[in-house]
Structure formats: structure tokens, C-alpha cells
Amino acid sequence: xxxxxxxxPTSRRRRRSRLQRRQERLAWLLLVPALAVVAFVAIYPLxxxxxxxxxxxxxxxxxxPTKWVGLQNYRDLWHDATFRSSVWETIKFTLITxxxxxxxxxxxxxxxxxxxxxxxxxxxxxxxxxxIPTVVAAQMWKWxxxxxFGVINDAGVRLHILHHSVAWISQPSTALASVSAVDIWKxxxxxxxxxxxxxQVIPRDLYEAADVDGASKWQQxxxxxxxxxxxxxxxxxxxxxxxxxxxxxxxxxFYGNRPDTQTMASYAQSTIVGxxxxxxxxxxxxxxxxxxxxxxxxxxxxxxxxxx
Amino acid sequence: MSxxxxxxxxxxxxxxxxxxxxxTPLGRFVTKLPFWLxxxxxxxxxxxxxYWAIRSAFTPESELFRTPVDYxxxxxxxxxxxxxxxxxxxxxxxxxxxxxxxxxxxxxxxIGSLAAYALGRFRFRGRAAVLYLMxxxxxxxxxxxxxxxxxxxxxFHLYDSLLALILSYMIFTLPFTVWVLTSFMxxxxxxxxxxxxVDGATPLQxxxxxxxxxxxxxxxxxxxxxxIAAWNEYLYALSFIQTPDKYTVTLAITTFQGKSGFQQxxxxxxxxxxxxxxxxxxxxxxxxxxILAGLTAGAVKG
Numbered sequence: 227x228x229x230x231x232x233x234x235p236t237s238r239r240r241r242r243s244r245l246q247r248r249q250e251r252l253a254w255l256l257l258v259p260a261l262a263v264v265a266f267v268a269i270y271p272l273x274x275x276x277x278x279x280x281x282x283x284x285x286x287x288x289x290x291p292t293k294w295v296g297l298q299n300y301r302d303l304w305h306d307a308t309f310r311s312s313v314w315e316t317i318k319f320t321l322i323t324x325x326x327x328x329x330x331x332x333x334x335x336x337x338x339x340x341x342x343x344x345x346x347x348x349x350x351x352x353x354x355x356x357x358i359p360t361v362v363a364a365q366m367w368k369w370x371x372x373x374x375f376g377v378i379n380d381a382g383v384r385l386h387i388l389h390h391s392v393a394w395i396s397q398p399s400t401a402l403a404s405v406s407a408v409d410i411w412k413x414x415x416x417x418x419x420x421x422x423x424x425x426q427v428i429p430r431d432l433y434e435a436a437d438v439d440g441a442s443k444w445q446q447x448x449x450x451x452x453x454x455x456x457x458x459x460x461x462x463x464x465x466x467x468x469x470x471x472x473x474x475x476x477x478x479x480f481y482g483n484r485p486d487t488q489t490m491a492s493y494a495q496s497t498i499v500g501x502x503x504x505x506x507x508x509x510x511x512x513x514x515x516x517x518x519x520x521x522x523x524x525x526x527x528x529x530x531x532x533x534x
Numbered sequence: 535m536s537x538x539x540x541x542x543x544x545x546x547x548x549x550x551x552x553x554x555x556x557x558t559p560l561g562r563f564v565t566k567l568p569f570w571l572x573x574x575x576x577x578x579x580x581x582x583x584x585y586w587a588i589r590s591a592f593t594p595e596s597e598l599f600r601t602p603v604d605y606x607x608x609x610x611x612x613x614x615x616x617x618x619x620x621x622x623x624x625x626x627x628x629x630x631x632x633x634x635x636x637x638x639x640x641x642x643x644x645i646g647s648l649a650a651y652a653l654g655r656f657r658f659r660g661r662a663a664v665l666y667l668m669x670x671x672x673x674x675x676x677x678x679x680x681x682x683x684x685x686x687x688x689x690f691h692l693y694d695s696l697l698a699l700i701l702s703y704m705i706f707t708l709p710f711t712v713w714v715l716t717s718f719m720x721x722x723x724x725x726x727x728x729x730x731x732v733d734g735a736t737p738l739q740x741x742x743x744x745x746x747x748x749x750x751x752x753x754x755x756x757x758x759x760x761x762i763a764a765w766n767e768y769l770y771a772l773s774f775i776q777t778p779d780k781y782t783v784t785l786a787i788t789t790f791q792g793k794s795g796f797q798q799x800x801x802x803x804x805x806x807x808x809x810x811x812x813x814x815x816x817x818x819x820x821x822x823x824x825i826l827a828g829l830t831a832g833a834v835k836g
Binding site: 246249250252253254256257259260261263264267268270271272274275278279283285333334337342344348349350351352354355356357358359360361362363365366367372374375376377380411415419423465468471472474475478479490491495498499504505507508511512514515518522 | 572573576577579580581583584586590600601605646648649651652656659664668671673674675677678681682683684685705708709772773783784788803807810814815819826
């Protein structure tokens with residue numbers, strides 16, 4: 227891909243034929259609609275959000291004239307206890323879900339990668355949680371977690387795991403775990419499918435050779451599977467982390483704007499739309515963007531370091 | 535092949551017992567048992583919540599709110615489905631979501647395939663830059679631009695309109711569509727295109743007469759993925775829509791209200807979730823292989 231796109235040296239550029247120039251013009255022409263849309267719905271709004279974050283803009287115009295306030299919003303944000311707890315809540319959620327999804331996804335991928343009858347049905351079943359909208363999945367689990375009529379309490383009591391019914395969602399000690407359970411259920415199969423795609427391109431003769439050399443399956447996993455799977459693992463982890471950091475749907479369906487269970491995204495949304503503090507909310511949005519960017523940088527440098 | 539089953543089998547054990555486990559049918563069954571239990575556990579884990587939604591949708595309200603819980607409806611009924619479908623909010627929501635997701639899909643495919651044609655079949659300076667731009671857009675957090683979109687949408691008088699959703703949903707559908715369709719375009723052999731040019735076809739004719747039919751499978755897959763993404767969206771719908779008549783399905787499902795106000799109408803909510811989800815699941819299962827290919831093209835190759 228990069229070989230095609232490298233700029234031609236100057237001596238050759240003069241010799242570019244008319245046909246080539248026409249092709250180039252046509253290519254850009256074909257790209258105009260896509261670039262226009264991206265500029266209009268992503269790049270311009272991003273710039274505008276950053277600009278708004280330096281103002282005291284309110285949604286209901288007329289309360290106060292919008293004016294430039296410099297870094298005031300960011301200074302307020304730094305001392306905002308709700309924002310801090312929302313960042314912490316989001317990071318805890320990310321750590322819990324990504325690690326569970328990765329470990330469970332890996333186990334599932336290894337199991338499904340072996341030959342057994344019904345493997346096709348298994349794969350189909352794995353796509354079911356993925357196809358269910360997050361909001362719908364959240365509602366389904368909310369009902370399963372119901373403190374009186376929920377199946378989780380019923381099964382727990384029947385199997386003597388629980389002594390009595392638990393108010394999973396409203397009780398602060400289990401709140402985060404119950405939201406995480408929804409995300410883990412919905413996304414683990416997807417993680418497994420991504421890892422499975424990576425597993426299937428590992429050449430089989432490597433394992434055969436390892437068998438001949440007398441390596442145990444456990445050694446084969448650590449010495450062959452894991453190193454060769456590393457690109458797939460890293461990409462999966464990055465995608466999942468970025469997704470988890472911007473989580474909104476599950477939390478909102480479970481808790482609305484309950485202050486102790488807000489994520490960064492739900493705090494930004496309620497500040498902008500609920501309270502109409504567009505300026506301050508934009509600052510929260512930018513902060514989220516920076517935090518997510520920080521994670522990307524950490525991952526990318528980590529990838530570079532391990533590649534060397 | 536490193537399977538969990540094989541891993542458990544090769545654990546060191548006394549020779550005589552090992553031989554018994556390997557030789558006799560019962561022994562083989564015993565060694566395979568943990569593996570099958572694991573398979574069953576994974577299968578149930580993946581399916582059970584959806585099964586639970588289905589069973590709750592078919593259970594009459596009188597049996598739904600009762601302990602101990604029945605794991606299978608004793609008197610299956612369609613009342614919950616009738617109840618859900620008779621609400622005007624939910625009826626509107628089904629239509630609205632179809633309009634929004636359908637328009638988003640068509641727009642993304644039309645604009646995206648043109649861009650993919652340029653990126654996949656032409657050499658020009660700036661090509662890599664555009665590709666990287668599209669790739670970085672696929673991981674763009676939607677919340678990061680909510681503040682600006684909110685003011686833009688009110689400025690253009692699009693607040694509380696489906697058009698606001700159609701436009702804003704392009705953020706997460708178009709870059710992905712461009713990215714995946716480009717990889718499809720690039721995979722096509724060059725000779726057909728050359729033959730068409732020799733016959734005097736224009737580049738646009740080559741595009742829609744030769745290339746587009748060839749990437750039809752790619753269009754179907756990316757189209758379905760875009761449709762699902764738009765159908766499932768919640769954050770923007772919640773922020774830009776106010777009137778219940780304009781709700782999308784995700785909004786309708788989270789604001790379901792029963793005839794009696796005191797208890798959440800879980801039977802009807804579950805019926806609605808089944809109605810909303812079933813088409814997606816059926817389409818996904820039909821196009822299973824292609825979706826897997828599309829997802830891995832979008833994620834793993836990135």
C-alpha cells in the first residue's frame with residue numbers, strides 16, 4: 227500500500243503523462259463526497275467542540291452572552307469531583323471488562339479452534355450477542371438482574387450460591403459488576419472471533435514440529451500460539467479499550483444520570499443535553515478525547531517497544 | 535492445533551490409567567467430557583439471555599411476576615407481542631429506525647463505494663493520507679463531538695428530526711464502509727478493468743458495470759454492518775430527538791411504559807426486544823461467513 231502512494235521523484239514527476247494527471251484528478255473527484263461528509267460531520271465539529279470548550283456557551287441563548295473564557299472550563303474540570311469519579315468509574319469499567327473479555331475470549335477461541343461436531347452452530351451462537359443492540363442487551367440483563375423476579379436471583383438461590391435475593395443494580399457494591407457483566411456478555415464472543423481469525427492463520431506444521439520435539443500443549447501455547455497471535459491480540463485490545471472508554475449505553479440504561487455511576491461519556495452527555503452547559507460539556511468531551519488519545523499513544527509505544 | 539481437550543489429556547498420569555482412558559469407549563468419553571462441558575457452558579452463556587428474553591416475551595404477565603420463576607412458559611401467549619406492537623410509539627419507532635438505518639446504509643454505500651473506487655483502483659498522491667484519515671475516523675469517539683453537533687443541529691433547525699440522525703450517523707458508518715470496500719476493490723484482478731477500457735468504456739462505466747457487480751458481496755456485508763450500527767445507535771438519538779413519535783427503536787425500548795404505571799411492563803419490553811433483534815440475528819446468521827470476513831477485515835488488518 228505504501229509503495230503505491232510514495233511520491234514520485236521530481237525527475238519522473240515532469241514526465242507524468244496527461245493520462246496520469248487526468249486519473250489523479252478523477253480520483254480526487256470521486257473522493258469529494260466522502261471527504262466532504264467527513265469534514266462536515268467529524269472534522270469541523272471536532273474543531274468547533276474544541277473552540278466551544280474555551281467559552282461559557284449555554285444552550286439556552288440569552289441567559290448570558292457567550293464569551294471566551296480561556297482555560298476556565300478546564301480549571302473547573304480539574305476540581306470537579308463528579309468528573310473525577312466518572313473518569314475513575316470508566317477506567318475501572320475498562321480494566322474489568324477488557325481483561326475478562328480477553329481471557330474468556332481467548333479460552334473460547336482456543337476451544338472453537340479445535341475440530342468438533344457442531345462447530346458451525348457454535349460460531350453462529352457466538353454471533354448472537356454481537357448482533358443484539360447494546361441498549362437491548364442492557365434491558366434484557368436489567369430484567370434478568372431484577373431483585374424480585376429476576377432469573378439470576380432465582381437460579382442463585384436454587385443452586386444455593388445465594389442465601390437471598392440481591393438488588394444487583396441498585397446496590398452500590400454490585401452496581402459496577404452488573405454493568406460489566408452486560409458488556410462482557412455482549413463483547414466476549416466478538417473478541418473470541420477476532421482472536422479465532424488470528425489463530426487460524428498460524429501454520430499447523432509449527433505445532434506438528436513442536437509435537438515431534440516433545441513440547442507439551444502448555445509449552446506450545448506459550449511459545450507458539452501466544453507470540454504468533456500477538457498482532458491480533460494487540461489490535462483486539464486496542465479496539466476494546468477504546469470502545470470501553472467511551473461507554474455510554476449500558477450505564478445510561480441501567481442508571482440514567484445517577485451521579486455515583488456515571489461514566490465520562492454519560493457525564494458529558496448530561497452536561498451538554500440535560501443541563502445545556504454546552505461550553506463546559508465541550509471541555510469534558512475534549513478531555514475524553516485526550517484521555518482516549520493517551521491510551522492510544524500508550525498502546526502504540528508499547529507495540530513499538532515489544533516489536534524491537 | 536492446540537485444544538483445551540488435548541491439553542487436559544496429556545497431563546501426566548499413571549500409565550495403566552492412561553491406557554484405560556485411551557483404549558475403552560467409556561474412557562474416551564470420560565476424557566472428552568470436560569471439553570464437551572466447556573462447549574456446552576459457552577453455548578449456554580452466549581444464548582441464554584436471548585432465550586430468557588424470548589421466554590419472558592411468551593409468558594403471560596400473571597406468571598411473569600411470580601416466584602419461583604418458571605424456566606419455560608407454562609401457558610405461552612402472544613399477548614405481550616400484541617401489547618408491544620399496539621403502542622403507537624413502538625410502531626413509529628420501527629418505521630423511524632428503518633428510515634434512518636436504511637438511508638444511512640444507502641448513503642454510506644453510495645459515497646463509500648465511489649471513494650473506495652478511487653482509493654482501491656487509482657494511484658495518486660495523497661492516497662495514503664486519505665486512507666489513514668479514514669482509518670483514524672473509524673475509532674473516532676462519538677462523544678467527543680457531541681457538544682458541537684448539538685449546537686450545529688439546532689442552528690440548522692434539525693433538532694428533533696430524523697435527518698439529524700441520518701447525517702450524524704455518517705460519522706461511524708462512512709469511514710468504516712470506505713475502509714472495508716477499499717480492501718475489496720484492491721483485491722480485484724486488473725484485467726477485467728483493462729478489457730473494459732480497451733472496449734472504450736469510461737472510468738465511471740467501468741465502476742458501475744464492471745467493478746460494482748464484482749464487489750457485490752462486499753456491499754452486502756458492509757451494508758448490513760452499517761445498518762446494524764445505525765439501528766443500534768443510542769447516544770445521538772437520545773440527544774437529538776425529543777418527540778415520542780420520532781423515537782428510534784433504542785429510545786422506544788428504554789422508555790416503554792405499561793398500561794399500569796407501577797410496574798415495568800417487562801413482558802412487553804421483552805417482546806419488543808425480540809421484535810427488534812430477530813431480523814438482525816436472522817440476517818447475521820444468513821450472512822455469517824461474510825460478516826466474519828468483513829469484521830476481521832475491518833479490525834485485524836487495521
